[in-house]
Amino acid sequence: MTKIDHKKALADRLSARFGRRAVLKGLGAGIVTAATGSVPSLARAQQSGHIKIASIKVIDTLDPHFTGFLSSIQIINNIHNGLLKIAYDGENVTFEPDLAETWDLEDDKTHVFKLRDGVKFHDGTPCDAEAVKFSLLRVKEGKPKSPHAWKLALLDRIEVVNPLTVRLIFSQPYAFLPVALNGSTGRAGTIVSPAAVQKYGTDYGRNPVGTGPFKFVSWKENDSIELEANPDYFEPGLPKLERATFVLMNEASTALAALMSGQIDGMTDCPMQLVNQIEAFPNATLYGEIEGNYTFVGMNCKRSPFDDINLRRAVAWALDRDTIVKQAYFGRAQLAYTPISPPMTDFFDPNIATSGRGQWYDLDKAKAFRAKAANQGEIEAVYMMAERGPVGTRIAQTVAPMLAKIGIKAKLELVEPATWVKRRNGSDFDFYDFEWVADLDPDETLYPEFKSDGAWNFGGWVNTDFDDLCAQAQVELDPAARRALYYKAEDLLMDEAGIAVMAHMPIYKVFSNKVKGFKYIPADLVNLHSVSLD
Amino acid sequence: MLLQALGKIAQTLVVLFFVSVASFGLLKLAPGDPIQIMLGSEYSQESYDSLKTELGLDQPFLVQYADWAVRFVQGDWGTSYVARAEIFTYAFKEALPVTLTLASFSLAFAILIGVPLGVLSAVKKDTIFDAGSAVLALTGTAFPSFLLGILLIWFFAVKLQLFPVMGYVSPWENFWLGIYHMILPGLTLSTYFIAMITRLTRATLIEVMEQPYITAARARGEPSWRVVWVHGVRNIAMPLVTILGLQLGVLLQGTVLTETVFNLPGIGQMLTSAVLGREYLVVQAGVMMTAALFIGVNLLVDLSYPFLDPRLRARK
Numbered sequence: 001m002t003k004i005d006h007k008k009a010l011a012d013r014l015s016a017r018f019g020r021r022a023v024l025k026g027l028g029a030g031i032v033t034a035a036t037g038s039v040p041s042l043a044r045a046q047q048s049g050h051i052k053i054a055s056i057k058v059i060d061t062l063d064p065h066f067t068g069f070l071s072s073i074q075i076i077n078n079i080h081n082g083l084l085k086i087a088y089d090g091e092n093v094t095f096e097p098d099l100a101e102t103w104d105l106e107d108d109k110t111h112v113f114k115l116r117d118g119v120k121f122h123d124g125t126p127c128d129a130e131a132v133k134f135s136l137l138r139v140k141e142g143k144p145k146s147p148h149a150w151k152l153a154l155l156d157r158i159e160v161v162n163p164l165t166v167r168l169i170f171s172q173p174y175a176f177l178p179v180a181l182n183g184s185t186g187r188a189g190t191i192v193s194p195a196a197v198q199k200y201g202t203d204y205g206r207n208p209v210g211t212g213p214f215k216f217v218s219w220k221e222n223d224s225i226e227l228e229a230n231p232d233y234f235e236p237g238l239p240k241l242e243r244a245t246f247v248l249m250n251e252a253s254t255a256l257a258a259l260m261s262g263q264i265d266g267m268t269d270c271p272m273q274l275v276n277q278i279e280a281f282p283n284a285t286l287y288g289e290i291e292g293n294y295t296f297v298g299m300n301c302k303r304s305p306f307d308d309i310n311l312r313r314a315v316a317w318a319l320d321r322d323t324i325v326k327q328a329y330f331g332r333a334q335l336a337y338t339p340i341s342p343p344m345t346d347f348f349d350p351n352i353a354t355s356g357r358g359q360w361y362d363l364d365k366a367k368a369f370r371a372k373a374a375n376q377g378e379i380e381a382v383y384m385m386a387e388r389g390p391v392g393t394r395i396a397q398t399v400a401p402m403l404a405k406i407g408i409k410a411k412l413e414l415v416e417p418a419t420w421v422k423r424r425n426g427s428d429f430d431f432y433d434f435e436w437v438a439d440l441d442p443d444e445t446l447y448p449e450f451k452s453d454g455a456w457n458f459g460g461w462v463n464t465d466f467d468d469l470c471a472q473a474q475v476e477l478d479p480a481a482r483r484a485l486y487y488k489a490e491d492l493l494m495d496e497a498g499i500a501v502m503a504h505m506p507i508y509k510v511f512s513n514k515v516k517g518f519k520y521i522p523a524d525l526v527n528l529h530s531v532s533l534d
Numbered sequence: 535m536l537l538q539a540l541g542k543i544a545q546t547l548v549v550l551f552f553v554s555v556a557s558f559g560l561l562k563l564a565p566g567d568p569i570q571i572m573l574g575s576e577y578s579q580e581s582y583d584s585l586k587t588e589l590g591l592d593q594p595f596l597v598q599y600a601d602w603a604v605r606f607v608q609g610d611w612g613t614s615y616v617a618r619a620e621i622f623t624y625a626f627k628e629a630l631p632v633t634l635t636l637a638s639f640s641l642a643f644a645i646l647i648g649v650p651l652g653v654l655s656a657v658k659k660d661t662i663f664d665a666g667s668a669v670l671a672l673t674g675t676a677f678p679s680f681l682l683g684i685l686l687i688w689f690f691a692v693k694l695q696l697f698p699v700m701g702y703v704s705p706w707e708n709f710w711l712g713i714y715h716m717i718l719p720g721l722t723l724s725t726y727f728i729a730m731i732t733r734l735t736r737a738t739l740i741e742v743m744e745q746p747y748i749t750a751a752r753a754r755g756e757p758s759w760r761v762v763w764v765h766g767v768r769n770i771a772m773p774l775v776t777i778l779g780l781q782l783g784v785l786l787q788g789t790v791l792t793e794t795v796f797n798l799p800g801i802g803q804m805l806t807s808a809v810l811g812r813e814y815l816v817v818q819a820g821v822m823m824t825a826a827l828f829i830g831v832n833l834l835v836d837l838s839y840p841f842l843d844p845r846l847r848a849r850k
Contacts, residue, residue, distance in 0.1 A: 206619070222803045418565070
């Protein structure tokens with residue numbers, strides 16, 4: 001399939017200020033020729049092989065519109081398709097048509113998707129414009145309310161032009177759309193079978209019916225999720241496997257042992273502390289790069305002592321990121337200067353280390369800010385930590401002595417993960433550390449996390465200029481102009497030390513060498529479409 | 535006898551009632567809530583509220599409890615909040631058999647290895663063999679089972695590739711494959727009990743062997759294997775069964791770690807993930823099953839005494 005960067009194509013076209021019809025014709029023609037044929041039944045694939053992959057994290061639901069976990073998306077993505085999909089050529093992340101054959105803009109607020117002909121859900125019902133409308137409305141205004149509804153908040157109305165054409169009209173230009181449809185944990189643009197949703201209701205997540213290369217077979221709690229090949233899949237020649245089992249596991253070291261003994265063929269996630277062992281093991285291959293994420297030490301800006309900007313700045317400059325990467329991340333992460341991460345190729349500055357932007361370790365500067373802080377005595381602050389996330393409590397333990405150097409005594413409080421979530425969401429902490437992962441766009445990276453009344457702004461940092469910059473960037477379609485806006489927004493966040501940013505992490509998967517054809521995508525996906533077993 | 539049994543069953547029901555109230559209450563008191571966990575990081579207050587209502591978690595405690603209890607006794611155990619699993623199927627039909635299989639295997643190992651070892655130690659009291667078995671028993675009690683499990687996996691499953699690393703195959707569906715999968719976890723879970731039974735058998739048998747009826751049996755000229763295995767071992771059955779019944783709790787506790795290490799989808803794993811995810815209804819089902827199992831086994835132990843000891847049989 002030809003790679004086309006739709007976002008760039010759209011942006012270029014739009015910024016050239018073509019008339020409405022010109023955009024339609026020019027852009028439409030380009031994309032139509034790039035799209036692949038859609039005659040599935042001609043080249044029906046011969047499927048063989050049964051892959052078994054350990055899934056170590058929690059699977060909440062297989063309903064794409066309700067899941068909160070990437071581990072679920074890894075499986076959901078093999079059962080469902082979206083209007084668009086995420087592709088990766090080893091350098092750039094792009095968005096390609098998936099169920100859509102073409103994607104045009106009639107004007108900067110109107111997106112038209114023409115669907116592939118003849119695609120059917122696993123239950124035999126057609127995947128047409130009505131199904132697309134149904135799925136998008138389910139996310140936007142369904143009951144119960146999807147946690148990802150905000151991604152389609154700007155969607156004004158949906159028109160079914162004909163059975164294979166659907167027109168989305170937004171209330172303002174929406175640069176974030178391709179990411180909203182594909183991004184993070186919420187696959188807002190994933191199309192589900194309306195018949196199945198009507199049949200199963202809230203239990204759809206246990207009986208998912210999509211158009212994807214694999215059909216859902218069974219889900220046994222704490223045991224396994226079984227998928228089988230969909231022989232009528234629309235991409236010719238795919239899938240190659242006959243069966244796929246996601247073995248649900250709690251213990252990563254057992255999964256590693258099972259991989260080494262050949263009982264399983266891969267792991268959807270490889271915790272950093274096991275990476276050395278995998279590298280030393282000759283019969284498996286590790287897949288992983290720095291992904292769209294950033295980790296940080298968060299401070300509670302809503303209450304004393306960290307309502308003091310100088311104290312926050314002192315913390316931000318006191319963290320020795322090199323040591324943190326070595327000690328807490330097993331030397332495998334990359335220093336972060338700002339939240340925008342390397343895979344966002346249009347926005348990440350490869351020379352950020354020398355650009356003078358962002359935060360880094362400078363103890364003198366930290367001490368200078370500490371000297372300006374209102375409270376000059378020793379400050380005791382609660383650092384809430386839990387055995388959660390990629391490296392558990394290692395960050396807290398590494399950071400505490402660094403804080404001691406600027407006269408902050410971190411009281412490490414180990415709480416159980418559910419309590420941790422409750423306290424974080426209720427802003428009941430002084431310090432905590434966290435990571436926002438699988439971001440594809442700066443909007444996801446910055447706006448919901450740090451806008452003044454943002455649902456995820458647990459630290460409660462408030463800056464209305466920041467809000468304005470992000471809101472402008474959301475409707476700005478020119479990448480260069482958008483980049484400039486996000487840099488300004490980031491600079492505000494970093495300067496006022498709403499957080500102390502630490503690192504960008506690699507996210508690993510591992511497969512035995514018998515597994516061929518796995519296409520790595522830096523968005524924590526485990527797509528088995530093209531995978532085969534020797 | 536029948537009346538006695540009915541009395542015990544009534545007692546059991548009262549105990550189960552208190553257990554259910556206590557665990558329901560304790561779980562609600564624990565901080566954290568299932569909706570925050572299920573929604574992950576990305577949600578709005580609106581979707582939070584809507585889910586809370588949907589799941590009935592906005593109701594007062596007593597309403598929630600009563601609602602649960604009425605359904606529970608009717609066999610409607612509800613569905614898990616997040617994964618929408620049918621709890622009766624998950625807990626009773628899927629998880630319980632796994633744990634029962636694991637527990638039975640461990641008990642079988644414990645008895646088959648522990649009793650002969652204990653008998654031999656008693657018979658060969660104060661020899662090298664006795665000292666050796668004492669050291670083994672002490673090691674067995676002191677060794678953490680999860681560590682033993684990991685060591686067994688590395689040695690027997692990864693290095694020698696003799697056994698599978700993990701997983702459960704139902705012995706009802708495939709007997710030999712089921713047993714094959716149970717050997718390492720069964721052994722891991724049973725070490726503590728092998729050690730305990732060895733020591734217990736040794737101590738009680740030594741005492742039994744000093745009883746007049748043993749002397750009498752020897753005086754009758756019975757061969758010594760018969761004296762030990764028939765007259766002696768028969769008389770240690772009661773203390774053994776009693777202790778096993780009481781230690782069932784420890785065994786069930788042990789299943790949590792063993793099931794995690796060997797990835798067996800039993801009650802232990804179910805309870806762990808349910809507690810971490812604040813799946814109140816799943817925890818409740820797990821607690822009720824474990825409590826019923828514990829009480830049930832001890833009831834059986836009580837009822838078994840007359841069979842083990844003819845002196846306790848009611849005279850007509």
